[in-house]
Amino acid sequence: MTVLSAASVPNAAYGPSISGAVPPHLPNGLCVNTRVASDADEQARNLSGWRQTYDQLTPGVFSGSVSELCLEHMTVFCETTSQVLRQSCEVGSDSYLFGIPLKNDGPGLIDGHLIADDALAVMRGRDEFELVTASGYRILGVVIEDAELRTYAREVERIDFSDEVLSRQILNVGASRKASLCDGLSMLLLTAQAGPQPLSAVAGSNVQSCVLAMLFDLGVSLRADDLPENRSKSDRYWIVMQVRDYILAHRDRPVAVPELCRQFHVSRRTLQYCFEETLGMTPMSYLRAIRLNGARRDLSSARQAKLPRTVQSVAADWGFWHLSQFATDYRKLFGKRPSESLRLAFQ
Template identity: 40%
Template sequence: MPVSPTYRHVSDDPNTHADNLMGWSQLYDQLSGGGFSGEISGVCFNSIHLFRESTNLSLRQSCVVRSNGWWFGLPVSERESFRLDTRRVEEGAVAIRRGHQPFELITPARFRIFGLVISHRTLAEHLRSVLPEEDGLARLRCEILQGSAAQSSLRHLFGEILEEINRRPEVLNSAGACRAMQNSVLEAVTNLCASVEQAKGMPRSEMQHSQIVRNVRLFLLDNNDRAISVPELCTIFHVSRRTLQYAFDRVLGIGPNAYLRILRLNGVRRDLCRRETKVSVQQAASDWGFWHLSQFAKDYRTLFDELPSATVKRSESVAPQ
């Protein structure tokens, strides 16, 4: 049973970190200030990709699993929570999303998460064999499964597998051991599907606020060539300034003006780190609507704990992979 080598990537840049996750297309926006630190480690079997991701700062992550599979996400610590699109993933819950379907995560500072991607065919065949009287995949369409006991078992198994592989990488040379680990994961996921309930839906008002924030973000990314104001957003999305303020405060914990600035600063950073099309700091800042360069440099340093010129130098010093 061929297995790709295990991997481990450590990064001090959120964009590089987002690119380090195998089989995903991701875009990370740093929401809290400071120097970034992230680590991803994992292993890929024939039809299963298991990994652990750690980040030290609050992030908004735009994600797509590129394969035709299913993603399961749960915090390494049962006391941690995060947000999947418009819904909060509370303690004891597991987030789920089908491959090729874009989704967003909002994760807090000092966050660790286990991720599991299983091929659709493998999961469907296994669920049919153990749950012949029902459509097991139908349980996954709710996107969040609630069940503390099943989630705890899944978390414990993921931790044991990754720890043992890290301690004894030669275990992957055994086809029998690899098959047993994969079967254990499938069995644990099946138990989760069979024993837990769908998480309760969000209140209508909270769902509307989350949708406002998501729509604004997508609009801003599509119109990054010009500065956009809060009054303009209110007009475009037909909401009052008070509603927009409350939506951002509730979903992100920051106001829309602060978020506009953070999103644009992240855009500048991505442009400065892009090796194929180099731009000057002044040009990148102007492209994202920053006209006061000294204030821009101050805000950039506050968020990323370095000046934009340092970002350019560090990007240039990293050899293309």
């Protein structure tokens, strides 16, 4: 984690033109950077690539923070503010914002519309909007490039992704689904924040795919072009066998679900249905086992590696960004800790 004040972030990132804005250079790569603020104007400058103005509406000392994970095509953040604020906001013109308020004592309003406990907000980057938040407000956010969002919808979810869905501003997704999304995003930020080193490019790509899957699992009136029930049982079996062969043919590197969906022109939902029906496990579980075996081989051959290897570096190479979960899954599958495999390699 890197803790910054607003003064340590290049001013160029907050110039007058928001079109094509890019996040400021972050010193530690794919890691969580936390910025703290002692007044509303400072807080307004702390989100990368935004143009916004904050007005404090209640008396008292202001305190706020932004924890931000910048990935290749996405930013995930959590913002906290202590006082009632009126915010005039605009995110980059080629992006969409998904704003997910956490449980708060007071309401949040976007352009005068209440964001209920079972809802989240969606805003296009080219649209300026007004957000009014209560004191002690906490909100999670995902900013995703428009092209990446649509490409993922088309190639991985196989969904007809209309502009109508993204123009609703308020999406009612249900309290339980929203809670699951909040838990997932919060855990992601906490895990990346606590990690001993920045995320690798492979792990960062996995995180990005994971967040996109969380958003599409909300199931907001989207029409899929590829439904598992429209395929015959023999077709579903053939898909699993082809995917299995592909994974094994590329077992020297981490393969992710989006790659499989693109390679075999199936939706994530269809792939999961086919695997559960044929192998009794999800494609994620199957891929995890293959990746764990790849990590085990790298740890066991660490003595022959050209560069020094650690458990953290091997886990990152195989796309594991949650180190403690990696250690738990490794021990469950192989009956020993990854550090034991590494130690045995040098005996």
